[in-house]
Amino acid sequence: MEKKLLQGDRRALARLISMVENDDPAKTEILKKIYPHTGNAFVVGITGAPGTGKSSLVDHLLGLIRRQSLAVGVIAVDPSSPFSGGAILGDRIRMQDHVMDDGIYIRSMGSRGALGGLSRTTREAVKIVDAFGKDIIFIETVGVGQSEIDVVKYADTTVLVLTPAAGDSVQTIKAGVMEIADIFVVNKADLPGKDRTVTELEAMLDLSPGGDWRPPIISTNSLEGEGVRELWDEISQHRLYLEESGQLQKIRKQRARQEFVDQLEYLVKSEVWNRIQARVSVEDLVEDLLNRRTDPYTLAHELLHKIGLPTSME
Numbered sequence: 001m002e003k004k005l006l007q008g009d010r011r012a013l014a015r016l017i018s019m020v021e022n023d024d025p026a027k028t029e030i031l032k033k034i035y036p037h038t039g040n041a042f043v044v045g046i047t048g049a050p051g052t053g054k055s056s057l058v059d060h061l062l063g064l065i066r067r068q069s070l071a072v073g074v075i076a077v078d079p080s081s082p083f084s085g086g087a088i089l090g091d092r093i094r095m096q097d098h099v100m101d102d103g104i105y106i107r108s109m110g111s112r113g114a115l116g117g118l119s120r121t122t123r124e125a126v127k128i129v130d131a132f133g134k135d136i137i138f139i140e141t142v143g144v145g146q147s148e149i150d151v152v153k154y155a156d157t158t159v160l161v162l163t164p165a166a167g168d169s170v171q172t173i174k175a176g177v178m179e180i181a182d183i184f185v186v187n188k189a190d191l192p193g194k195d196r197t198v199t200e201l202e203a204m205l206d207l208s209p210g211g212d213w214r215p216p217i218i219s220t221n222s223l224e225g226e227g228v229r230e231l232w233d234e235i236s237q238h239r240l241y242l243e244e245s246g247q248l249q250k251i252r253k254q255r256a257r258q259e260f261v262d263q264l265e266y267l268v269k270s271e272v273w274n275r276i277q278a279r280v281s282v283e284d285l286v287e288d289l290l291n292r293r294t295d296p297y298t299l300a301h302e303l304l305h306k307i308g309l310p311t312s313m314e
């Protein structure tokens with residue numbers, strides 16, 4: 001199937017993403033084979049609270065980018081609820097103008113079926129779309145906490161979308177989310193309060209430790225498409241910055257390292273649990289702990305010994 005993917009077969013692309021969503025054991029062999037063909041796409045994360053206009057923005061961006069004859073993939077990740085079928089459908093309908101366009105591939109991924117964990121599934125889906133040959137990949141993700149921080153780890157450029165509406169304001173942004181933004185968007189610029197939101201963001205940026213790249217703030221109205229060209233220009237600008245400063249190489253190296261470490265830990269953990277569960281009843285051991293017949297330190301140590309992995313740590 002990987003051959004078909006590399007040849008640009010859209011059915012193979014869709015099938016492979018379903019395989020990673022369902023954590024199909026056959027996926028690993030395929031992921032191994034496509035790995036050498038990945039690393040070419042530029043990945044842009046679009047994150048922000050639900051309803052801030054992420055899908056509308058991506059929709060407009062798709063139109064712009066297609067005029068530059070670049071092939072684009074969109075992975076819309078919505079971990080917020082397993083019942084978000086409506087929202088996902090909404091995304092599909094809005095982006096429908098583009099579904100007949102062969103240069104665009106759009107895929108929604110819910111939390112349903114994401115057995116391997118959303119972060120892992122997204123990483124694998126990005127690879128598949130990358131190997132398929134897309135130049136630009138958008139990851140649209142609902143920004144509510146740790147999950148989107150995890151997801152945008154796979155993005156080269158991250159765009160954080162805010163609106164002037166109460167509840168999305170600068171003060172409500174959770175710690176750790178602000179830092180991931182390379183570009184800020186104040187969408188719904190047609191609503192009152194836009195200038196205040198921009199001023200608040202500027203003030204916040206003045207206070208944060210400045211690096212080589214100060215995140216620009218772009219106002220957009222994605223009903224009308226206003227500001228979208230500027231946004232795309234800034235994304236391109238950030239890409240140029242990453243490439244010329246050597247930063248892109250650095251983050252991609254860090255990502256390669258992290259992926260390998262994650263994979264190693266995943267394998268070790270699975271292997272250890274398989275061996276433990278084949279030999280003892282974990283429930284019985286928990287009873288022993290509860291009755292203070294043993295302690296977690298001794299128990300963990302003994303278990304590893306029992307499965308042939310004696311540790312030097314206490």
Ligand SMILES: Nc1nc2c(ncn2[C@@H]2O[C@H](COP(=O)(O)OP(=O)(O)O)[C@@H](O)[C@H]2O)c(=O)[nH]1
Pocket residue numbers: 048049050051052053054055056057090187188189190191220221222223224
């Ligand atoms: N007034 C206004 N509404 C917008 C704007 N952009 C998007 N919306 C509306 O906000 C709602 C949520 O947009 P959507 O793109 O689905 O947001 P997402 O959940 O972040 O993907 C929709 O009803 C859009 O029509 C904007 O610039 N101004």
Ligand SMILES: [Mg+2]
Pocket residue numbers: 054055056091140
């Ligand atoms: Mg959306």
